[in-house]
Amino acid sequence: MLEKLFSTKMSADKRKLQLRFSKIRSGNKKAAKITAVVLFAAIIISVISASVYVAVERFENKVSDNPKINELYALKETYIGDAPRVRNILELIYPGEYEISGIELKTDVKPYGLTVNFKVDDRAKFRFIDENALNRMSGILFSLIKNVDELRYLIYDSYSKGDDDTFYGAYYTRQNLCDRLKNNIVTPSYIASATKDLKTFEEYYNLLNATSVAANDSEFLKAVYEFIGEDCEIVVNSSIGVDIAVDNLTESEVRMLERILRANSKIGKYYGTGIYTHLITYDIRDFKKDEYKKCAFLYHIHPDMGLVIVGENFITDSEFNELKSFIVNKSF
Structure with missing residues (x-):
């Protein structure tokens, strides 16, 4: 139990x-x-x-998704006399197809300036410089370097014989940059305040990159360079020209133009059409041989066909004098 x-x-x-x-x-x-x-x-x-x-x-504007924007913003409040910081900015923004061969700082008297010398291998490859790239670079420089008043860009190649032998140059102030950009947003005051915080600077940076102006490589200039050849260039500020109403030309003027421009009776056929043509002459330089000559072009823009070259020719000094006298008379 x-x-x-x-x-x-x-x-x-x-x-x-x-x-x-x-x-x-x-x-x-x-x-x-x-x-x-x-x-x-x-x-x-x-x-x-x-x-x-x-x-x-x-x-709170402490960081951007774009590393380049962060690097540039860190260089705000740079002064024109600080060459290393100026160089750092340029290294971040200059067009990659150019090589920076040197910079010059004007710091003794106002207006304070920065000149950037670029080097390329052959100017024939750079007939038409990208103005948009220069505009963007200028916009960044003006925003980060507060006391710079002027920017100059000079482009050389292996055929340049010295500091004065540049084949392209551009000049900028804050105001003419705004004029070039052709919008109502970028103003000198906006540029001055672009680095007040990172958010504002990023918006400004993106706006510059999104702004594009008409390219300089017009159809006519392409035709000119095709005619004069790769070894030649237009001498800066050498052109003279005039618009011509074909219907207002005398028979002797038509014959003179056809003879000098090798137009072979092409001008007379435009009688009665009411079209305007443009006559222009240039001094041309063979930059490899350092030889000079002159050429002349007569052309018009057809509404359907586009550019029409009526006549073109390399001309003698006496032929140039004939055309010059004609242009002066038609200009009044």
């Missing part, structure tokens, strides 16, 4: 113990689940906090 009671008591205690362990295990599983949920929530909160921090950092 005692043995039976003892066995019964032991069995009951065993069941209670098993039930207690079961509850403990169940509690541990719940605790583990709660711990896992808490850890997961903590991770999510950390990720969100990090994202919010980055967003706030960007909102």
Whole structure:
């Protein structure tokens, strides 16, 4: 009887113990689940906090997605006399097809200026300089270098014989940059305030990159260079010209133009059409031989056909004098 009671008591205690362990295990599983949920929530909160921090950092203008903008903005408040910082700015923004051969800083008297000398291998490959690239570079320089008043760009090649023998040059002030950009947003005051914070500078930088003006490589200039050849160039400020109403030409004037321009009776056929043509002469330089000559062109723009070259020719000095006298008379 005692043995039976003892066995019964032991069995009951065993069941209670098993039930207690079961509850403990169940509690541990719940605790583990709660711990896992808490850890997961903590991770999510950390990720969100990090994202919010980055967003706030960007909102507060401390960082840009564009590394170049960050590098440029770090160079704000540069002064024209600080050659290393000026050079650092140029290294970040200059057109890659050019090589910077030197810079000159004018810091003794106002207007303070920066001249950038570029070197290319062959000017024949750079007949038509990208004005947009120069505009953007100027916009960045004016915004970062607060006391620079003037910018000059001079481009040389292996045929340049000295500092004065540049085949291309451009001059900028804050005002003429705004005039070149041809919009109402970029003004001298906007340029001056472009670096007040990173957000404003990034907007300004993107606006400069999005602004494009008409290219200089007109159809007519392409035709001129095709005629004069790769080794020749137009001498700067050498052109003279006049618009001509063909219907107003005398017979002797038509014959003179056809003779000098080798037009072979092409001008007379425009009688009665009411068209205007443009006559222009240029001094031409063979930059490899350093030899000079003159040429003349007569052309018009047809509404459907586009550019029409009526006559073109290399001309003698006496022929140039005839055309010059004609141009002067028709200009009044």
